[in-house]
Amino acid sequence: MTAATLPAEPPTCPEIPRRIPGNKGIWAGITCEFVEFGVLFAVYFIARAHFPQAFHDGAQRLSVTAGTAITLLMITSSYFIACSVNAIRQDKHRQAVIWLVAGLIVALGYPLTKVLEIDWNLAHGINGESGIFFTVYYYLTFTHLVHATWGILGILWVLARLSFRGYSSADYAGLEALASYWHATDIIWLVIFPLFYVLA
Amino acid sequence: MTHFKNDHFSRLTVAWLVLVALTLASLGLSEWFREARWLPLLVAAIIWIKGVLVARCFIEAQDAHPFIARVLKTFIAVSPLALIATAFFGGTLARWATL
Numbered sequence: 499m500t501a502a503t504l505p506a507e508p509p510t511c512p513e514i515p516r517r518i519p520g521n522k523g524i525w526a527g528i529t530c531e532f533v534e535f536g537v538l539f540a541v542y543f544i545a546r547a548h549f550p551q552a553f554h555d556g557a558q559r560l561s562v563t564a565g566t567a568i569t570l571l572m573i574t575s576s577y578f579i580a581c582s583v584n585a586i587r588q589d590k591h592r593q594a595v596i597w598l599v600a601g602l603i604v605a606l607g608y609p610l611t612k613v614l615e616i617d618w619n620l621a622h623g624i625n626g627e628s629g630i631f632f633t634v635y636y637y638l639t640f641t642h643l644v645h646a647t648w649g650i651l652g653i654l655w656v657l658a659r660l661s662f663r664g665y666s667s668a669d670y671a672g673l674e675a676l677a678s679y680w681h682a683t684d685i686i687w688l689v690i691f692p693l694f695y696v697l698a
Numbered sequence: 699m700t701h702f703k704n705d706h707f708s709r710l711t712v713a714w715l716v717l718v719a720l721t722l723a724s725l726g727l728s729e730w731f732r733e734a735r736w737l738p739l740l741v742a743a744i745i746w747i748k749g750v751l752v753a754r755c756f757i758e759a760q761d762a763h764p765f766i767a768r769v770l771k772t773f774i775a776v777s778p779l780a781l782i783a784t785a786f787f788g789g790t791l792a793r794w795a796t797l
Contacts, residue, residue, distance in 0.1 A: 516763045516764065517758075517761050517762055517763065518762065518763050518766065519757055519758060519762055519766070525765075525766055525769075528769070529769055532769060532773045536773070536776065539776070539777055539780065540780075543780045543781070543783070543784045543791070544791070544792075544795040546784050546788070547784050547788040547789075547791040547792040547795060548792045548795070548796075550788055562725065566721065566722075566725060569721050570718065570721065573714060573717045573718060573721065574714070574718075576714075576752065576756055577710060577711075577713070577714035577717075577756070580710050580755075580756040581707065581710055584705065584706050584707055584710060588705060677756070677757075678757055681752050681753075681756045681757050682757075684752055684756075685749050685752050685753065685770075685773070685774065688745060688748045688749060688752065689745055689749070689777045691721075692724055692728075692741045692744065692745055693777075693781070696724050696725065696728045696741055697728065697737070697738065697741055
């Protein structure tokens with residue numbers, strides 16, 4: 499009796515996790531956002547290389563308090579929204595809503611602080627025509643504020659859906675997509691803050 | 699993927715506290731070592747650490763699709779590297795970028 503031998507099956511590789519936090523659409527948007535700010539940062543570094551003294555002096559005229567406040571607001575709202583995702587994964591719906599409301603309230607502090615900062619700037623004679631440093635500063639920080647405003651509108655939408663039990667531990671892609679966008683916007687601010695407020 | 703169901707509250711809280719501490723530390727360091735030539739190196743390191751913390755702890759980039767992980771890794775690394783290049787080779791960079 500002859501025994502047919504089957505070729506041994508190739509060893510199976512352990513599956514590499516290929517998870518998409520949120521959904522593909524939001525990551526297309528985040529990638530575009532990174533490209534946009536990549537270009538703006540390139541402008542910043544080229545201008546800084548050409549006018550190092552203007553950047554050294556300019557940073558000393560900005561309100562470090564406003565910059566620090568915005569940084570802490572961004573970090574904290576990011577944390578609260580991450581906690582909301584953490585809660586919904588465990589089906590703690592009420593906690594998820596509370597964390598997201600907290601994230602929204604703290605996030606709203608950003609545009610408020612920005613308005614106060616602009617008032618402070620104008621009172622100290624700082625506007626978009628005050629020199630190359632301030633032109634770049636207004637360009638970059640206003641663009642970031644616009645992106646943060648989209649994020650705040652996103653939080654409102656997701657909060658409305660979450661309040662009506664639109665998300666659960668089985669499906670929370672919308673909430674996670676918003677969280678990913680907000681964290682990406684947070685990462686961008688974490689670059690902006692030292693470039694304008696710390697490196698004096 | 700069951701580990702996503704686990705409670706990551708303490709991990710998130712530690713990450714947030716470290717981010718706050720690094721923000722305050724960078725302010726102090728910039729004040730104390732304002733004239734130090736190596737300050738941009740330190741600031742670049744802090745930018746990178748904070749970016750990595752948000753990517754790993756909040757976005758969970760280590761479990762994400764490789765494209766997403768690469769996008770995050772690249773964006774987080776580019777600015778600190780550009781900052782170091784500008785601080786130490788600003789003149790060369792300005793020459794290259796002159797029309």
